[in-house]
Amino acid sequence: MKKANDQPKQNDLPKSLTGIQGLDEITGGGLPKGRPTLICGNAGCGKTLLAMEFLVRGATQYNEPGVFMAFEETEKELTANVASLGFDLDKLTAKKMLLLEHIHIERSEIEETGEYDLEGLLIRINLAIDSIGAKRLVLDTIESLFGGLPNTLILRAELRRLFRFLKEKGVTVIITGERGDEMLTRQGLEEYVSDCVIMLDHRVTEQTSTRRLRVVKYRGSAHGTNEYPFLIDETGFSVLPVTSVGLNHSVTTDRISSGIPRLDTMLSGKGYYRGSSVLVSGTAGTGKSSLAAHFAFAACKRGERVLYFALEESPQQIIRNMRSIGIDNEQWVKNGLMKFHSNRPTFIGLESYLTLMHKVINEFKPEVVIIDPISSFIVGTNDFEAKSMIMRMVDFLKMNTITGFFTSLTGANSELEHTQINISSLIDTWMILRDIEIGGERNRGLHILKSRGMAHSNQIREYILTDNGAELLDVYVGPDGVLTGSARISKEAQEYSEQLSRQQETERKKLALERKRKAMVAKISELQEEFEAESIETLNMIYLEEERNKAFLLQQRDMAMSRKADTD
Amino acid sequence: MSASKKNTKINDNQEITSLPDLENWVLRLYVAGQSPKALLAFKNLKIICEEQLNGRYQIEVIDLLLNPQLGRDDQILAIPTLVRKLPEPVKKIIGDLSNTERVLIGLDLLPRFK
Structure with a gap:
């Protein structure tokens, strides 16, 4: 049921930041402001948590009060269930930033007689919104009405009236819905919500469960169309891509x-x-x-x-x-x-x-x-x-x-x-x-x-x-490439032995030289000795000769004297 | 014949004096303004009560436009809704009460008069 006047302006579609990690990136700034968004998925895929986080973030980060209308859980159950995500609903409720309201509907307690409308529900929602000045609203899950009220003709007409009323009210609404066999939701809620539909999925592949999120439709806005995995942890929901998370941490030079x-x-x-x-x-x-x-x-x-x-x-x-x-x-x-x-x-x-x-x-x-x-x-x-x-x-x-x-x-x-x-x-x-x-x-x-x-x-x-x-x-890096292990060890050993043999060669040459020097020295002393021996002999000879000459002269003089020679 | 704008007790002249040998009925009709459906529901309710309960009843009409917070306690979604507060258990009947047989079933009155 798309009406022409639902069509938002292309340029300035106002959006409401969810504060949920990654989701604002995928949707380009959040959910359509003042309009309903449908979140559908199988049981246990995190619809209620996503919706609750939308309210809690709105209350704590954007100062927007929110109302949670729970058709399936009581206020106490809800508070206990989301406490594991670190959401303190009691505190927010006390600060009037959050209002939890359980809407009880039980088929067996209701008898239908003739014409009626859902003015009572509208009055309750209106009262809840006005009492804290809420900007955000969650209806989780409005499908319960189909179980409680048998006349779907009236119900569908009234739902349409409800959404028109909510749009006039200008609150940003999240409606959750169980996934149906052929339709997005079992009761065809997508019929009433023409602006934004997000589908959650919880799959088990190879014994491991993974959660995925996909923006099926976002009228008047570009959005990521892939399936994005998401995690639910102690800090709440987080959808990848998480482009901006935690890049402002301090660093040390330690x-x-x-x-x-x-x-x-x-x-x-x-x-x-x-x-x-x-x-x-x-x-x-x-x-x-x-x-x-x-x-x-x-x-x-x-x-x-x-x-x-x-x-x-x-x-x-x-x-x-x-x-x-x-x-x-x-x-x-x-x-x-x-x-x-x-x-x-x-x-x-x-x-x-x-x-x-x-x-x-x-x-x-x-x-x-x-x-x-x-x-x-x-x-x-x-x-x-x-x-x-x-x-x-x-x-x-x-x-x-x-x-x-x-x-x-x-x-x-x-x-x-x-x-x-x-x-x-x-x-x-x-x-x-x-x-x-x-x-x-x-x-x-x-x-x-x-x-x-x-x-x-x-x-x-x-x-x-x-x-x-x-x-x-x-490692050994040489002409043979990079060597490790025993190859390196044997290569190193080889190098060592080469070095060793070179060393020995030098040593040997040194010794040889020494030997030569010693031989030379020996030779020198031998020659000296020879020379000395010879020189002694020669000197001796010279002495003897001189002595002989002396003796000869003496003999001659004696002879002359004896001959009475007159020459002198 | 009008649905009151405030919580109004209608036809309770015997309520205090009559001994509870039979149950004393307390019925609450939730409406939102004087819509045709609300007026019709009140009219139908009056007739049924007169015929079946013989004066041992008390009807409160609550207009949620004037007292919206009252809808919370009885978990009112549909308008008009008739709530049987007493005798217990609490029963809820929604609609303009034009189907008398279903109203009687809803109020646990039908088997008694069959």
């Missing part, structure tokens, strides 16, 4: 150690930023959990509290396994600094798990939260919800300056730099652990893909798990 000195060096010497989100991804068995355990140990050693969400292993198993590489985290569990939380998220559904995580984090107030691994949030094809969930988790942690450390399993065949959940944009520091297969063995390599706000190393390091924890070593 740095904390990763627990591995060499890794800190790679992260420009100081480790991660406090309150940042760290992701370690890698294939199976590359030591992701070990890296997490190191970080946890280091945090506890600093006296910080660590909350460890183990999604695939029991706490005992993790502690035992980490002890094998020399990390004793049990002491921290005993003195209360570390807390494990083991649970498979797929058992209770993503949004319930998110709620649970929020609750545990709020109770324990940790400085570090480890989620190992985030890839187990994905079951089947719920990537999108999983992403939305992790996005909310990351935002939540950042808002509270909690350092988040996540591990993610990369499938054997997928690209390394592609997490199963496309969350890389949410992550500040992303390290990749990879297998390097050389020489018939598998070795682990680690490199930093990105680390926002610091000059990190671009090197691949070999990552070794020893009895004393993880160690990072330089």
Whole structure:
């Protein structure tokens, strides 16, 4: 039943902000102001909660009082039901920002005799609106009237009158309706609500339930037409895309150690930023959990509290396994600094798990939260919800300056730099652990893909798990490429022996030289000796000759004397 | 013959004096203004009460346009609505009461007079 005068102006359709995360983005500013919006969906898909949040946000954020007409639940039941979302209806009621009114209708108590109208209902709604000056109204769910009043002809005419009346009144209305088999609602309520229809859905795929929201129709306004997953958690409804949530958190320049000195060096010497989100991804068995355990140990050693969400292993198993590489985290569990939380998220559904995580984090107030691994949030094809969930988790942690450390399993065949959940944009520091297969063995390599706000190393390091924890070593980079493990060791040995033999050669040459020098010296002394011997002999000879000459002269003189020679 | 604008007691002259050997009836008719439906309902109600209850009844007419808050307690949606407050249990009959047989069934009076 679309009437021509229902057509709003295209340009300035006034909208009423819902205050519900993500919904205002999809609808481009909220629900049509002063008009009715139909929210339909199966039982248990969150219609009542969405409607209630619309009122509560209106009252608390936009100063618009609201009336909730409940046809199915009493005031007390409603208050109790939404208390789990953190809505304190009693307080709002006391402040006259909210009015809950239960409309009781019971088929067995009513006898129909002749003509009637629903003026009584209109008077009640009118009274409720006027008593607190309400700008928002919820009718949950008006379909109950069809069960209580048998004459649908009268009822339909009266409903049309009711909606005309509400439009004149200028209140923004949400009507909820159960989804019908062929129509959007069982009683065809969409007939009366021509402005905006939102459909909620609650599906179970691969044993995991997911909730989705779709804007079926929004007259006079552009809107997102996809199905958007949504979560219901302690802070209420949230629909993806959550583009603007929590991007105004404060940041610190405080740095904390990763627990591995060499890794800190790679992260420009100081480790991660406090309150940042760290992701370690890698294939199976590359030591992701070990890296997490190191970080946890280091945090506890600093006296910080660590909350460890183990999604695939029991706490005992993790502690035992980490002890094998020399990390004793049990002491921290005993003195209360570390807390494990083991649970498979797929058992209770993503949004319930998110709620649970929020609750545990709020109770324990940790400085570090480890989620190992985030890839187990994905079951089947719920990537999108999983992403939305992790996005909310990351935002939540950042808002509270909690350092988040996540591990993610990369499938054997997928690209390394592609997490199963496309969350890389949410992550500040992303390290990749990879297998390097050389020489018939598998070795682990680690490199930093990105680390926002610091000059990190671009090197691949070999990552070794020893009895004393993880160690990072330089890989062998040479003419034969990158070598790790025993290939690296044998290459290094080879290089060592080459070096050694070169050294020996030098040594040998040195010795030879020395020997030559010694030979030379020996020769010199021999010659000297020879020379000396010869010179002694010669001198001797000279002496003897002189002596002989002397003797000769003496003899001659004696002779002359004896001959009486006169020559002298 | 008029539906009163205020809560009005009609024909209750024997209400106090008569001993409750039979139930004392308290009926409440909710209307919204003096619409034709309201007037018709009141007229029909008078006739039925006179015929069936022999004076042991009391009718209150409540105009919700004047006293809208009164509709809450009895959970009034349809107009006109006749509420049987006494004898218990509370019964509700909606409409202009033109179908006498259904009114009598609604008031638990029919089986008695069959």
